[in-house]
Amino acid sequence: LAKTTQPISMDSYEGQEVNITCSHNNIATNDYITWYQQFPSQGPRFIIQGYKTKVTNEVASLFIPADRKSSTLSLPRVSLSDTAVYYCLVGDDGAGKSTFGDGTTLTVKP
């Protein structure tokens, strides 16, 4: 399974754009890249998923370069409520198994 590496923590201020990068050098051809958000005392929640290039939804954007060895989650104009742990997940659901990274704790300050 592809291992992932993320920064342990990041700080930001309200209204700023935040970019969190995940490295996954051993990503396999069938692997998708998915990001989850987790608040304290809750289970993780799906944010966005992609395979290549760029994906955007109402919450975030996901940028994946051509070699797919890394990906960047972009959160536009963060607010205090975006303070959470963000996990990068790489895997192939054909095997029903994926690997979570260690997560990035994002702290948004007023």
Added chain:
Amino acid sequence: DVKVTQSSRYLVKRTGEKVFLECVQDMDHENMFWYRQDPGLGLRLIYFSYDVKMKEKGDIPEGYSVSREKKERFSLILESASTNQTSMYLCASSFKVLASYNEQFFGPGTRLTVL
């Protein structure tokens, strides 16, 4: 909305006890997962199941077993609880579609303390 429920939010057990953690999902998902989450270690996969009576070991299966007798229910069993199994346990479920990825839906978690 998909709902994944776990039998307890908090549980306190003694060393050597047999512990059952139950997880139920209501979306007819094929895949179900058990993770543990510890500070600084992220989420680690213990076991997963892609069908009734089927199970696969995850990254840290030692000291655990699982049971999936019905599609909607996935149980995690600690045969003889130890203090190093004190952790947050998270259950998740997803559809199974080959050669793609499907969103995992997580339960609220069970915080288990083994004394």
